[in-house]
Amino acid sequence: MNTINILWVDDEIDLLKPHILFLEQKQYKVTTCKSGTEALEIINDTNFDIVFLDENMPGLTGLETLNEIKEKRANLPIVMITKSEEEYIMEEAIGNKIADYLIKPVNPNQILLSLKKNLDHSRLVSEKTTSNYQQEFRKIAMDLAMVNSYEEWVDLYQKLIYWELQLEDIEDVGMTEILESQKNEANLQFGKFIEKVYPKWFNGNEDAPTMSHTLFKDKIVPEISDKQPTILVVIDNLRYDQWKAFEPIVNNYYKKTSESAFYSILPTATQYARNAIFSGLMPSDMEKLFPQYWKNDTDDGGKNLHEEDFLNTQLKRLGLQNLKTEYHKITNLKSGKKLVENFKSLKNNDLTVVVYNFVDMLSHSKTEMEVVKELASNDKAYRSLTVSWFKNSPLLEMIQQAQQLGFKLILTTDHGTINVKNPSKVIGDRDTSLNLRYKTGRSLTYEDKDVVVAKDPKAIHLPSITMSSSFIFAKGDMFLAYPNNFNHYVSYYRNTYQHGGVSLEEMIIPFVVMNPK
Structure with a gap:
């Protein structure tokens, strides 16, 4: 083990001889000096691992010495030792990023604990x-x-x-x-x-979890009241681990009143799962009751253009049509900033819904851009990238404003995503859907062990595009690839983030309710 170098600065250093002997017996090397000025000279010439600094010294005070040391060696851990318990000294020291704070008289074990905490941590x-x-x-x-x-x-x-x-x-x-x-x-x-x-889960006899189509009625409606405005933020494509990674940032403004998980419906894809949240219906019912709003995989045009219409039909069905509600979909930085600028106007709503599309864009750009593939090469990096985005996003500004205006915050998503590693061959006709994690079409040929099959889509409340259409959902980290041009396709999509299939990451997703601090 390398010897740890300690600098101990105290104008009464002679009284600390027993402490210093104790540390030397533990194989620490201790350099001593009696003033801030002397300490600054020594630090110029020697590298130390940690400094113990007396707060109350003649000449340069401990706080002044602390500031000077930090200018020279910003990352050097400094433990402030003081007789005084005055709050302003603690605040000054902590504001200057001290490593620890000890009150005199200190015993040798306190010193040892501080060293372990800071150097062996x-x-x-x-x-x-x-x-x-x-x-x-x-x-x-x-x-x-x-x-x-x-x-x-x-x-x-x-x-x-x-x-x-x-x-x-x-x-x-x-x-x-x-x-x-x-x-x-x-x-x-x-x-x-x-x-x-x-x-x-759909036959009424089995105990079923809260799922996309029951989320609004089961979990969101009970949280809405006319006493407090509520903001519902649906972050597209957000995995549970990504939420846990940026939760500490949200905790600066909000305290959690409840957190639970719910299950995304299959396919775990935006047009199915998010429309199900807003309509309160499964896809086959949306197709039947609202053909003007629903589009199947093979239909042309955007598949999520009617979320607000679906939301209004659900509110009406639940007898909540008098709620003052506003819906916003954020798909780029500009629209995010615009909503931040006008945020105060939302405080008169009972419910404000914000669908935020960043994480989805990130996973798609990972597929298409080499630089994002590098930045999000695995789940750890993907989480880190999400946190970086969140810290600097208009969404965080919205949450800060919501806290100041007293909004209740509900944060959730429509489905998660998984890093796909292993290809599974599938053959279908021209009309087969294109998603890598699920396919729907006639006469699909596939590897049984790699997929969950729904031969009768109606049994799981999915639309049948033709009489003989079925659905298959990739399991685990599989992705579905056609045999033609197989190698190119596989190398392009391997290690990208996809959704639509069956995995813990895609199906088990967070639902969080918070109140302003």
Whole structure:
């Protein structure tokens, strides 16, 4: 182990001899000095790992010395030691990004703890996280063999996300690979589960989760009141792990009153799942009741142009047509900024709906642009890119304004997305739909083991384009590819983010209710 170099600055340094001896016995190297001026000279010539700095010294005060050191060595951790418990000193020190704050008299163990916290922190966290996951790994493996209900799948998926985010901060490739294989195994089992139970969720006899078409009635309506304006933000294509990654930013403005998961309908694609949220209907019912608003895969034109119309029909059906409601769809930076500028005008609405399309654009541009492929080469990078976008987006500005105006915030999505790795050959006629994660058409030929099949779309409330149309949904990280030009197609789409199929990432998605801080 490399020797840790400590600089200890205190005008009464002689009284701290026992502390210094204690640290030297623990193999730390301690350099001492009695003033801020002396400290600054020593720091010019020597590299230290950490500084202990007395706040109350003649000449340059501790706070002044702190500022000077930070100008020279911005990343050097400084532990402020003071007799005074005055709040303004603490605030000044913390504002200047001190590493720790100790009140005199300090005992040697406090010093040791501060050193471990600041210098060994990442190693200790890494070791603890790894050993905790190793223990949890066995439990998750056992759960995987037993899980048999939609609630248990939500719990298991949330557990996997928790560990994925914990392991993200430690540099242990082996652990990450183990988790990756556990996620793959989970998706394999989840595919079998959906194959078995999904059609039963529609027959009225089976306990079914909240799904896209029941979300509004079950979860959103109970949150709307005329006492407080509500903003419903639907971020297109948002995975559960991406929400967990930027949740801390939202927590600066809002406190969570509830968080739950719901299931996206199949196909986990925008035109099906998002229209289902706003209409409160399954796709075959939308096609039957509102042919003027619904478009099938093979029809020309935009498939999500009537969300606001669908929303109004649902409000009417639920007897809520008198709610003052406004709907906004944000598909680019300009329209986002425009809504931010006019945000105050929304406070008189009972419900403001904002559909935000950024994450979807990100996943599509990853497919089409090499630079985005580089930036989002795996799930960790994809999360990081989402957080960067969110921090600098008009959406965050909207959330900040919503907090100031006292809005309740509901944040959700229409479906998630998965990084596809493995091609599966499929053959269909000219009218087969183009999506990589699901296909609908006549006489499809496919690999049975790679897909969930719906031979009778009506059984899962999907439209049949022709009498003999069926649907297939890719499982796990599969993507569907035609045999002609196969190699080019596969290399183009492998390791891109797609949706429409059956995976934990696409189907189990967040629903969060928050109140302003």
